[in-house]
Amino acid sequence: MNRAVLWDLDGTLVDSEAFHWQSWRYALEADGVNVTFDQFKASFGQRNDRILRVWLGPDATMERINRVADAKEGEYRRLAETHGLTPLPGAADWLARLQEEGWRQAIASSAPRLNVEVMLRALHLTSYFEAIVSSEDVKHGKPDPEVFLAAAARLGVPPSHAVVVEDAAAGIEAARRAGMRSVGVSMTAKLEADVAVTSLAELPPDTFDRLIGLT
Secondary structure, three states, X not given: OOOEEEEOOEOOOEOOHHHHHHHHHHHHHHOOOOOOHHHHHHOOOOOHHHHHHHHOOOOOOHHHHHHHHHHXXXXXXXXXXXXXXXXXXXXXXXXXXXXXXXXXXXXXXXXXXXXXXXXXXXXXXXXXXXXXXXXXXXXOOOOOOXXXXXXXXXXXXXXXXXEEEEXXXXXXXXXXXXXXXXXXXXXXXXXXXXXXXXXXXXXXXXHHHHHOOOO
């Protein structure tokens, strides 16, 4: 039976919060805009266009939104490539285990594809994923379920046989709307997931099988 795990990337497999904060400040200050760290934290899991419509105001043009977003992502990739990235505890072990057990795996991220590719290379995790769905591949960002439905479709797996792993409330809600079970991973937020932990290293070994009723 085809079965899949659909992974968010930022905050789930890797903690690159510091690089995102630095790169947002870099791009916004160049445009004469300042945001607080709390505003930044509240944006987690959302697409850049949605974030910037709030931060730049309703009158911001698409040209300005795209310019700021491109500057931010370019700086983020530079930081990731220059300084490297490290998988969060348990992440690499779970990816290897699921692959060995025959689970299909995909990235379903709100980040641009170039970011995803740079991050996976820096993490040395590229080989675990059969598909990548990024911000360019969908019209609607999380909490809309489109990104997860697209990832499952690319793997040829029905929603009922897919498990989402996420660190943000918007992603958990997107999984629910997609008809998928979810694992929430966060040290700070209380996520309304089917299984919620502070670290992937805490997950019991039968977690994914139980979530799709294999045990």
